[in-house]
Amino acid sequence: MEQGTHPIRILIADDHPMMRDGLRSAITLETDMEVVGEAIDGNEAIALFKTFRPDVTLMDLQMPNVDGLQAITAIRQFAPEASIIVFTVYPGDARVTQALTLGATSYLLKSASRQDIIVAIRAAAEGRQIIAKEISADLANHRGTAGLTVRELSVLRLVKSGMSNRAIADSLFVSEDTIKSHMKSILSKLGASDRTHAVTIAVKRGFLDSL
Template sequence: MLVVDDHPMMRDGLRATIELETDMQVAGEAVDGAQAIELFEALRPDVTLLDLQMPHVDGLQALTAIRKLKPDASIVVFTIYPGDARVTQALTLGATSYLLKSARKDEIVAAIRAAAHGQQVIAAEISDELAANQGRAVLTVRELSLLRLVKEGMSNRLIAESLFLSEDTVKTYMKNILLKLGASDRTHAVTIAQRRGFIDS
């Protein structure tokens, strides 16, 4: 299998855990998404354990590229991000399973083994998050762009200038964002969006 994570200690820990199993072997390790794509093409592992937040090419970009190389690739996303928007995006792009880095060693091993047989494993916390937000409206690309600028502390006027919109249009977008997220104000909207994985923390 292929282990992809930009933290050396995390890779070392995963390798040690995996290589205790008689039916598993780490064929390669990648430090970012770009190297993950290269190694996947060269090694064609049965399972890829993939972090999302990495420099240069992130996990979602790597996931997309790997699935183009091999549409039925077994990919277990292994990340600190439980937000339902990020989970949904990863699964839509073709992730086989989704685990949090808080998972126990036996849960990681079981998920890898299941993925090798084409079976999906979703962490319980993530399943709960998906269920809690099922049916809720998603944010559009424009709304996400606006919310990222709100996160940077920009006023409506500055956001309007940056996105080439009128200030009234920005206010309308903000009302829609607050409604969709169930937020009480701009700061609350950013907090919810970060928790759910719409924007980075």
């Protein structure tokens, strides 16, 4: 680190102790970085961000109480200039697009190498975006494809729970023919062969929570 410069101040938000330990160990090896706080859920991430105002936040998506997407939204409302790196095991173009739309700076998978993480932190501190190569490829593959509507997502979540078309129609107070129409649209948009295939694709792409 050059004389007169300050280290990059980093907040880690992840509910897994071993992951936090690993990130902290990797970061502390760098002379131009320091960990200023560690959060175990989204609520704590928001509170610690407001306390420490870190230069970069490493944010897991799946955390108890308040998840990473909710925390990103709250932090960006408080500090629009915040640099937030999503660091997660979950790929999927829909999930990535949502995170970036909410204000995430970069998106890395937890399979990333230590060097990739360090590079992404330095880039985020400089206002540059880093997207994992495999995620960039996934985004490119689905660019221009139609997304699912809010209603279609509601239907697909109920399909995932094991409900029949009739049960879904009763639950949403619509006709069974309406649900069949929604399913036809969902299958077409996802390129799925049947209901089960549609759920599998939707989970993989990040439209739904994990199976």
